Amino acid sequence: MYLETLKKSGDFLSITRDNEFHLEPTSFALANGTQVEVLDTGVIKFTPSVKTTKDIVLSSAVHGNETAPIEICDELIQNIILGKLEVKQRVLFIFGNPKSINIGERFVEENLNRLFSGSHSKGDVKNAERDRAKNLESYVSDFFNEVEAGRYRCHYDLHTAIRGSKNEKFAVYPFLNGKPWKKSQLQFLLSCGVNTVLMMAAPATTFSYFSSNEFGADAFTIELGQVKPFGENDMARFEKTKQTLTALISQEKVEYKEFNSNDFELFEVYRTINRTQEAFSFTFPDSAVNFTGFAKGELLANDGEKQYFAEVEGEAIIFPNAKVALGQRALLTVIPMQINENFI
Ligand SMILES: O=C(O)CCC(=O)N[C@@H](CCC(=O)O)C(=O)O
Numbered sequence: 001m002y003l004e005t006l007k008k009s010g011d012f013l014s015i016t017r018d019n020e021f022h023l024e025p026t027s028f029a030l031a032n033g034t035q036v037e038v039l040d041t042g043v044i045k046f047t048p049s050v051k052t053t054k055d056i057v058l059s060s061a062v063h064g065n066e067t068a069p070i071e072i073c074d075e076l077i078q079n080i081i082l083g084k085l086e087v088k089q090r091v092l093f094i095f096g097n098p099k100s101i102n103i104g105e106r107f108v109e110e111n112l113n114r115l116f117s118g119s120h121s122k123g124d125v126k127n128a129e130r131d132r133a134k135n136l137e138s139y140v141s142d143f144f145n146e147v148e149a150g151r152y153r154c155h156y157d158l159h160t161a162i163r164g165s166k167n168e169k170f171a172v173y174p175f176l177n178g179k180p181w182k183k184s185q186l187q188f189l190l191s192c193g194v195n196t197v198l199m200m201a202a203p204a205t206t207f208s209y210f211s212s213n214e215f216g217a218d219a220f221t222i223e224l225g226q227v228k229p230f231g232e233n234d235m236a237r238f239e240k241t242k243q244t245l246t247a248l249i250s251q252e253k254v255e256y257k258e259f260n261s262n263d264f265e266l267f268e269v270y271r272t273i274n275r276t277q278e279a280f281s282f283t284f285p286d287s288a289v290n291f292t293g294f295a296k297g298e299l300l301a302n303d304g305e306k307q308y309f310a311e312v313e314g315e316a317i318i319f320p321n322a323k324v325a326l327g328q329r330a331l332l333t334v335i336p337m338q339i340n341e342n343f344i
């Protein structure tokens with residue numbers, strides 16, 4: 001049993017990595033009264049003994065090779081268990097895909113971040129990532145639903161991007177089905193060191209859309225930098241994020257810098273280009289970074305016979321990946337947008 005090791009080391013990440021698919025649930029209390037519950041491998045919940053107002057989900061390793069967010073969450077979890085950090089809010093930490101951490105890949109068989117909102121159960125395909133998506137949905141659902149309704153909910157799904165980026169850190173604000181975007185969330189992101197936000201225009205099968213859409217959580221996919229193996233991250237670049245998350249979980253209330261629209265660069269999705277053919281390629285090199293803009297009329301991608309040209313001046317590329325499975329998103333393009341009446 002891993003309980004004594006966990007109490008002594010706080011190293012839930014190593015225990016998770018040693019148990020790629022399953023971990024017997026257990027629970028114990030810290031000296032400060034915080035209740036610790038391991039729900040499964042990679043899933044650990046902290047409930048303070050004091051009255052709380054927020055239910056906070058922090059996920060990482062939804063893509064296993066995106067190590068910086070894993071290191072951030074690992075440190076937070078260790079600090080909590082070792083009594084160096086006292087939580088004042090309910091927090092659920094999730095390491096999404098333990099086996100993909102161990103093999104140092106984005107995923108094992110199927111991209112976990114395309115399997116939420118029930119997508120895990122569509123069609124005949126069966127694999128561990130589909131099982132995991134289904135289980136993660138129920139852990140998140142229980143976490144939000146097992147307390148009284150009306151509490152504040154958020155879910156920050158932490159990632160790093162495959163390519164470099166003109167704007168090193170950026171967040172994806174899931175489609176809100178017409179509800180307004182929140183300036184207070186932009187203030188939180190800015191405090192994390194994230195000044196660039198992409199507004200999605202359609203539902204998605206991502207983890208952040210799931211929590212946003214089904215539980216009304218303030219949810220984001222947050223890209224904190226570029227993918228690097230363990231040990232190669234310059235952790236100084238994540239200090240603001242770590243401090244802001246620490247404050248979020250350990251304070252009753254957090255004050256952020258006054259809102260100023262000039263602090264942000266906002267983009268709206270112009271279109272999504274899916275790969276539908278085996279012969280799919282981009283015209284730009286692997287070194288082209290996220291947010292690179294193209295002149296109207298420039299060729300961006302070939303999908304079999306179909307050619308995609310930039311349709312507006314400055315149409316910029318996000319997450320280009322020519323190797324995605326057929327039918328999946330190979331590229332997002334974005335254009336700048338201003339704060340408008342859809343922000344509250
Ligand atoms: O750099 C890339 O190509 C991908 C980085 C990444 O994993 N991004 C997320 C974004 C999810 C979202 O759209 O909210 C993903 O592709 O799953």
Ligand SMILES: [Zn+2]
Pocket residue numbers: 062063066159160
């Ligand atoms: Zn990712």
